[in-house]
Amino acid sequence: MQVDSTLKAAVELRNISLSFDNQPLFKNLYFELPTEKITAIVGASGCGKSTLLKLINGLVLPDDGEIHICGQQVSHSDQADWRRHMGYAVQQIGLFPHLNAADNVILLAQLEQWSSLSIQERLDYLADKMGLDQAILSRFPHELSGGQAQRVGLCRAMMLKPPILLLDEAFSAVDPITRMDIYQYFLRLQETEPRTVLLITHDMREAVKLSDYIAVMQQGEIVQFAPVEQVVSQPATDYVARLVKEHI
Amino acid sequence: MQVDSTLKAAVELRNISLSFDNQPLFKNLYFELPTEKITAIVGASGCGKSTLLKLINGLVLPDDGEIHICGQQVSHSDQADWRRHMGYAVQQIGLFPHLNAADNVILLAQLEQWSSLSIQERLDYLADKMGLDQAILSRFPHELSGGQAQRVGLCRAMMLKPPILLLDEAFSAVDPITRMDIYQYFLRLQETEPRTVLLITHDMREAVKLSDYIAVMQQGEIVQFAPVEQVVSQPATDYVARLVKEHI
Amino acid sequence: MNRWLIVFIVGLLLPLQSLAKTVVVGSKAFNEGYLLGEIIAQKLTHDGFNVERKLGLGKTIITYEALKQGEIDVYVEYTGTLAQAILKLENTPSPSTLQQHAKQEGIKILPRLGFNNTYALVISEQMAKKNNISKISDLVNYPDLNLGISHEFLKRKDGWQPLAAAYGLPYQPVGIEHSLAYQAIANKQIAITDAYTTDGDIARYHLRILKDDKNFFPRYDAVPLVRTDADPALIKSLQGLANHIDEAKMQQLNSQVVNDDQSFAEVAEQFLTGEALIQKSNTQGLNSPWQSLPRYIIEHLQLTIVALICSCVVGIPLSIAVYRRPQASRMLVYCTGLLQTIPSIALLALMIPLLGIGWVPAVVALFLYSLLPIVRNTLTALLTLDPVMQQVAVGMGLTPREQLRHVYIPLAVPMIFSGIRTAAIINIGTATLAAFIGAGGLGEPIVMGLSLNDTTLVLFGAIPAALLAILTEWLFEGVERRFIPAHLRNTLG
Amino acid sequence: MNRWLIVFIVGLLLPLQSLAKTVVVGSKAFNEGYLLGEIIAQKLTHDGFNVERKLGLGKTIITYEALKQGEIDVYVEYTGTLAQAILKLENTPSPSTLQQHAKQEGIKILPRLGFNNTYALVISEQMAKKNNISKISDLVNYPDLNLGISHEFLKRKDGWQPLAAAYGLPYQPVGIEHSLAYQAIANKQIAITDAYTTDGDIARYHLRILKDDKNFFPRYDAVPLVRTDADPALIKSLQGLANHIDEAKMQQLNSQVVNDDQSFAEVAEQFLTGEALIQKSNTQGLNSPWQSLPRYIIEHLQLTIVALICSCVVGIPLSIAVYRRPQASRMLVYCTGLLQTIPSIALLALMIPLLGIGWVPAVVALFLYSLLPIVRNTLTALLTLDPVMQQVAVGMGLTPREQLRHVYIPLAVPMIFSGIRTAAIINIGTATLAAFIGAGGLGEPIVMGLSLNDTTLVLFGAIPAALLAILTEWLFEGVERRFIPAHLRNTLG
Numbered sequence A, B: 001m002q003v004d005s006t007l008k009a010a011v012e013l014r015n016i017s018l019s020f021d022n023q024p025l026f027k028n029l030y031f032e033l034p035t036e037k038i039t040a041i042v043g044a045s046g047c048g049k050s051t052l053l054k055l056i057n058g059l060v061l062p063d064d065g066e067i068h069i070c071g072q073q074v075s076h077s078d079q080a081d082w083r084r085h086m087g088y089a090v091q092q093i094g095l096f097p098h099l100n101a102a103d104n105v106i107l108l109a110q111l112e113q114w115s116s117l118s119i120q121e122r123l124d125y126l127a128d129k130m131g132l133d134q135a136i137l138s139r140f141p142h143e144l145s146g147g148q149a150q151r152v153g154l155c156r157a158m159m160l161k162p163p164i165l166l167l168d169e170a171f172s173a174v175d176p177i178t179r180m181d182i183y184q185y186f187l188r189l190q191e192t193e194p195r196t197v198l199l200i201t202h203d204m205r206e207a208v209k210l211s212d213y214i215a216v217m218q219q220g221e222i223v224q225f226a227p228v229e230q231v232v233s234q235p236a237t238d239y240v241a242r243l244v245k246e247h248i
Numbered sequence C, D: 001m002n003r004w005l006i007v008f009i010v011g012l013l014l015p016l017q018s019l020a021k022t023v024v025v026g027s028k029a030f031n032e033g034y035l036l037g038e039i040i041a042q043k044l045t046h047d048g049f050n051v052e053r054k055l056g057l058g059k060t061i062i063t064y065e066a067l068k069q070g071e072i073d074v075y076v077e078y079t080g081t082l083a084q085a086i087l088k089l090e091n092t093p094s095p096s097t098l099q100q101h102a103k104q105e106g107i108k109i110l111p112r113l114g115f116n117n118t119y120a121l122v123i124s125e126q127m128a129k130k131n132n133i134s135k136i137s138d139l140v141n142y143p144d145l146n147l148g149i150s151h152e153f154l155k156r157k158d159g160w161q162p163l164a165a166a167y168g169l170p171y172q173p174v175g176i177e178h179s180l181a182y183q184a185i186a187n188k189q190i191a192i193t194d195a196y197t198t199d200g201d202i203a204r205y206h207l208r209i210l211k212d213d214k215n216f217f218p219r220y221d222a223v224p225l226v227r228t229d230a231d232p233a234l235i236k237s238l239q240g241l242a243n244h245i246d247e248a249k250m251q252q253l254n255s256q257v258v259n260d261d262q263s264f265a266e267v268a269e270q271f272l273t274g275e276a277l278i279q280k281s282n283t284q285g286l287n288s289p290w291q292s293l294p295r296y297i298i299e300h301l302q303l304t305i306v307a308l309i310c311s312c313v314v315g316i317p318l319s320i321a322v323y324r325r326p327q328a329s330r331m332l333v334y335c336t337g338l339l340q341t342i343p344s345i346a347l348l349a350l351m352i353p354l355l356g357i358g359w360v361p362a363v364v365a366l367f368l369y370s371l372l373p374i375v376r377n378t379l380t381a382l383l384t385l386d387p388v389m390q391q392v393a394v395g396m397g398l399t400p401r402e403q404l405r406h407v408y409i410p411l412a413v414p415m416i417f418s419g420i421r422t423a424a425i426i427n428i429g430t431a432t433l434a435a436f437i438g439a440g441g442l443g444e445p446i447v448m449g450l451s452l453n454d455t456t457l458v459l460f461g462a463i464p465a466a467l468l469a470i471l472t473e474w475l476f477e478g479v480e481r482r483f484i485p486a487h488l489r490n491t492l493g
C-alpha cells in the first residue's frame, strides 16, 4: 500500500457514534489524520483516545458513521486488509508470552515471507534505534522490564515499515534519555521517509516536540485540532489553555 | 504496624547482590528508604528499579545481603507478614480480571474484616481523590481505560492505609491534569499523615515536584541519593546532570 | 438460579436419605428364590416400606453374608440349608435351637412361610392309587417297581444310600437325568423318582409325593431371615406371610413361572391378591420399563452425583494441596492415572471382595474414575496461571490460603469446571456398568436387554443416559453462568 | 528429543504394517474347534507366517462371515455343516460340487484333515465282540438290546427316526442325557447309544463305533476353509496337514484336552511334533504369559496410539473450526458427550454389526471415547484466552488462520495437552475391554484371568497397563518439555 501523499487525510472518521453499555462515548465524531504527518492526541484519562485508535484499526466497530482510509470508505471486512499497513502499538503492550522478544518483533515479517536476511537486518536496525541489545531480544516477555517490553512492542509495530502508525502511549515507560533518542529517530525518519503517525500521549512536551498537529480530546469530543504552534499560541478552550500553560 | 518515625530508614537494603541468568544486576547494593518521606527512583529503562521494589516487597529474593524493615532484619518468611503494611502498585497494574474495579480495591479490607461501612467510606474517599466515579468502579478491568486501571491499582495499594507505599510508575498512564490533582493529594497527605513512599518515575518533573529525596540509578547502582534540591543543584555525575538539565 | 440449583440437587439426593430407611430384599439365584423375594418385596411395598430389590445375588453364602453385613435386610432361606451349609450343625436341630444359633450370628428366623422344600420320592398318582402307596415305607412291599433316581441324589451323602438303608428299600435304582425323569414316569419306563417337594412339575405330571413317615429327610422349611436388629414393623409385615404357602401352593406358583411363562412379579402379585394379602393394583404390570424408568434415572443420578461430589471434594483440594510441589503433583497424577487404567469391569470385580456389592462399591469405582480429569485440569489450571496475577496476589500480602481462595481458584475455575464436566459425562457413561454389581441405575435395562437380546430394553437405558448427559451439560452451563463472570467464562455457557 | 520420539512412535506402529500380512486363524467356540485352530496356528507359525489367533469366535455363521469378510484367514469347518447350515444345500453333495458352491461365495475348501466327525451309534467293545456286531445293519438281529439315545438325537430331523427307518431297526429307545450314556453302558443299563465319532470318551469307555454301512449319516469331514484369494503359501502350508488326523487320532487329542487337562497349545504341539510336522520348540511352553507379554503390550499400544492420534486429528481441528460459533461448539460438546455415555460394553456390542469384530471396531470405540476430554479442553482453552492477546493478534493484521496457528493454539497448548493426556490414560484403561471383541491387547490376559479366576493372569494385564499409564505420563512430559516454553508449561513437565 502506498498512501497517496497528495491526499489531505490518510484516515478520515466521519460522523462516528459509539456507545459502551448504552453510555455514549462518541457522538458524531469527525476526525482527519493528516497524511505523512505526526499527530498527537492528548486528553484526560478515559476520554476515548484508545477507543479512537481501535476504531481506526477496526478492533471496535462504530455504532454509526463511516471510516475512510486513503480516501476509500472501508467496511469491517476491508479493515482487516489494511491492518498490516497500520502498525499498532497497544497501550497494554501485549507481547505474546510464548515468543521471545525477537520473535515477537519479526512474526509479521516471517508471515510476509521476508528473506531471513532482510528480517535480520530490519530487526537489528530497529533494536539499535530503540536501544535494545541482543540479550534483551532473546528474553521472553515476562523477563523484560516495563520499558524494554514497551520498546519491543514499538519495534513489532514498525517491523513492516507500515505507512500508518498508531502508537498508544508507546513511550510512557521509557526513561527520558532513551526517549530523547527515540524522538530523534522519529523526527529524522519523518524527513527521509515520512509516515502518517497518530500517537496518544499524556506528555504535552512530547506532543509539542514530536508532532505536527495536536488533537485535544475531551469526553469523546475533539475540542481543538490544529498545528502545534496554533494550539500553543491560541488554545481554543480553557482546558487546552490549562494543558498548554501548566504542562509544557 | 507503626513505622517508628524516629528511625532514619524504614527500609534498609544492605550489601544486596542479585543476578538474573548469571548476569549480575545488583552488586553489593546499599539503599535506605527514609522514614515518612517520599523518595523517587529515576533511571534508565532496565536499570533495576522494579527489581529493587520487588526485593523490598520480598517478591524477589537476593542472592546475598540483608533486608531490614523498620530496623529489623527480615527473612523471606517474615517479609510475607510485612506485605500488608506495604502498599504495592505494580508496573503492569495487574488488576484481578474476575473482580470488578471496586472489588479489586476493597479485597484486602474485606480480608482484614473491616466493617462494610468503613470499607465503603474508604473506597469512596480514594475514588474521589483519584477521580474515579461510580460507573468506573463497577466495571471489570478489561472495560477500563489504561489510566483508569492504573488509578484503580493505586487505590488498591492504598486501601489499607499502609505506612509504606511502593509505587512502580503508578501515574504514567494518567493525564497531566488528573495527575496534578493526585500530586496535590499526596503532598497534603504527607503533611497530615506522613507515609514512607518509594516511587519509580521517568518524569523528572514529577520526581522533583513530589519527592523529598531522589535516587538516581544506573545499571544496578545508585549513583546519587540525596534531597531533591541537592540533586538539582549538585548533580553527582554527568548522567544525573543530563537528567536534571534536559528534563526538568 | 443458585437457590434453585441447590433445591434441585438436594431434591435429587433426598431419596438417598430415605434410601437409608429402605428395606432391601435379597434372594438367591434360582426361580423359587426370585419368586419368594418378589412376594416379600410386594408385601413390604404394600405395607408402606420403601423397597429395593437385590434379587438373584448368587449362592447361599454370598446372600447370607449380604444379610449379615446389612447390604440386604431380608431374604428367604431354608432351615436345612441354614443348619447345615451355613451354621455347620451336624443335624437339623429344633426350631428353637436353630433360632438360638442364628441369634449368635445376629440373625433372626421369622415364622415359616408354610412349606418344606426337601427331597421326596414321587410316584404317579395312578400307580399310587392302584397299589395304595402313600408313604415311603409302603415301598418295601413293592420290590418290582422301577426306580429312576437323579444322578445328584444318588451321589449325595444324605441321598439314596442312607434313605434306602433307613427304610430298608430293596431297589437297585437306575441313574437318570432329573429333567427326563417325569417324562420317563409318564412313559411308564420308571415308576418312582426323586424330586423337590415344591417342584412345579409335580402337579403337571400328576405325581404323588410319598410321605416321609420315618422323617428321614431333614426339614427345609422356607423362612424369611432378618437381622436381630431389624425394624419391628418389618418383622410384623413379614409375619403376615406365615403359613400362607404350603407345598401345593408353592408347586403351583413355581409352575406358573416355569410352564406358564409369567413374570415373577405377576405371579407374586396374583398370589398376594389371591390370598388377600395386598389389594390388586389397578395400574399396569409392575415390570413395564416405563414404570421403572424414574427409579433407574434417580438411581443413576444418585450414583453419578455422589461420586462426582466425592471426587470434587477429594480431587480439587488434593490438587490444590500439592500443586506447588512438583514431585507430589506428579505422584498424584500418576496415581489417579493408575486407577483409571484398572478397567471398569476388573475394578468392579476387585471391589466385591473389599466392599461387597451394590451401591457403595459402584460409587467408589465411579469416584476413582472421575478423579483423573478433575485432578489434571485443576493442576494444569493452577500451574499455568498468569505469573503477573501470582506476583500481585503475593505482593499484596495475601496468605497462601487467601491467594488460592480469592485469586488462583477463581481464575482457574473455567478449567476446573471443564474437568468436572468431563468427569460428570464419563461418570454417566460408566455408571451404566454399575448394574453388574447390583447398584441399579440405567445400566439395569441395558444389562438385561443385552442378555435378553432385547434392543428396546437396551434403549430404555441408553437413551435416558444420553439425555442425562445433555441435561448435565445444560446444568453445568447454568452453574458456570452463575459463578463465572461473563468475560472469563468460555462463551459456550 | 523430537527425532527420537518420532522414531519411537513409528517403531511402535510398524508391527501394524506387518499385521496386514499376518495370517489370522479363527475357530468356532468348542473344544475340537479350539484345538484344530491351535494346530493350524502352530503349523503356520512353524512355516514362517506371522500368526494371530482369534479362536472361539462363536457360532458357525459368525465364524464363516468373519472368514468371508477377511477378519480371519482360515478356520476348520465340517463339510456337512458347510453344505447344510451355511450353503443351505438339501443333501451333502460330492466334494467337487461342494467346492464349486463354495467358490461362488469366494471360499476355497482345502483337503480334509482326515477325520469325519459325524453321528454314530456306539456299543461296548465287549458286547460287540460277544455278539459279533460291527455295523449298524447287524443290529437288526439283536432286538433285545437296550438303546439309550440322547435327547438331542431323538429330536433331530436327521436323527433317530430316519435312521431306524433306513436300517429297519426294531428298537423303542429310552431318552438319556448324553453325559450319562457312557456310564450307563459301563453299568450295562443300556447297550448302545449315539455319539460323535471323534468323542474323546469313546476310547476311554472302550466303545466300538458301528459302521454306517448304508451311509445314512452325512459326511462331516473336517476341512480348513480359506478365501479363494488366499496366499498360495498359506494353502500349501495347510495342505501339509491333510490326512494327518483320523477319527482315532482326533478322539485321542480331544481326550487329552478333556480328560488329561492339557492346554490346547500343548496338545497341538505334541501332535505336530509327533507327526514330525514341526520341530519341537525348545523354548518354554507357548502359553506362558511372559512370552505373550510383548505382543499384548504392542497390541495395546497400537490400539491406544492409533485411537489417540485419530481423536487428536479429528477432535482438535473440529474444536478449532467451531469454537467461534457458540451453537456449533455446544453441538460438538453434546455429541461427544453422547458418545461417551454409550457404555463401553454396549458400544462394543453395537460395533459388531457395523464393523465386525477385532481391531477396527476397538479403535473406533476408543477413538470415540477419547474425543470428549480433547474436544472440551481445546474448546475451553480457546474460549478463555486472554482478550488482550486476541486484540493484539487481530489488530496486528493476522488472518484468522495465522491468529490460530501463531497465537491462540500455542497459548492453548498446555490445556490441550492436558486433555490429550487424560484421553490417553482413559484409552489405556478402556483398551483393556477391547479383548472382548478380539482386538487383543492387555485385556486378553485380564479377560482370560477373570473367567479362569486366575489372579496372576489378571495381573499380567493389569500391571503392564498401569505401567503403560505411567510411561505415557513420562512421554507426554517429554513432549511438553519439547514444545512448550518452560514458563508456559505447567511446571510438572
Ligand SMILES: Nc1ncnc2c1ncn2[C@@H]1O[C@H](COP(=O)(O)OP(=O)(O)OP(=O)(O)O)[C@@H](O)[C@H]1O
Pocket (backbone or CB within 6 Å): A136, A139, A142, A143, A144, A145, A146, A147, A148, A173, A175, B020, B021, B025, B044, B045, B046, B047, B048, B049, B050, B051, B052, B091
Ligand atoms: N526474570 C528475569 N529474567 C531475566 N532477566 C530479568 C528478569 N527480570 C528482569 N530482568 C532484567 O533485569 C533488568 C532490570 O529489570 P527491571 O524490571 O528491574 O527494570 P526497570 O528498572 O524497572 O526498567 P523499566 O523502567 O523499563 O521498568 C532488565 O534488564 C530485565 O531485562
Ligand SMILES: Nc1ncnc2c1ncn2[C@@H]1O[C@H](COP(=O)(O)OP(=O)(O)OP(=O)(O)O)[C@@H](O)[C@H]1O
Pocket (backbone or CB within 6 Å): A020, A021, A025, A044, A045, A046, A047, A048, A049, A050, A051, A052, A091, B136, B139, B142, B143, B144, B145, B146, B147, B148, B173, B175
Ligand atoms: N468494553 C468496555 N465496556 C465499557 N466501557 C468501556 C469499554 N472499553 C472502554 N470503555 C470506557 O470507555 C472510555 C474510553 O476508554 P479509552 O480506553 O478509549 O480511554 P483513553 O482515552 O484511552 O484513556 P487512558 O488515557 O486512560 O488510556 C473509558 O471510560 C472506559 O472506561
Ligand SMILES: [Mg+2]
Pocket (backbone or CB within 6 Å): A049, A050, A051, A091, A168, B145, B146, B147
Ligand atoms: Mg488509553
Ligand SMILES: [Mg+2]
Pocket (backbone or CB within 6 Å): A145, A146, A147, B049, B050, B051, B091, B168
Ligand atoms: Mg520497571
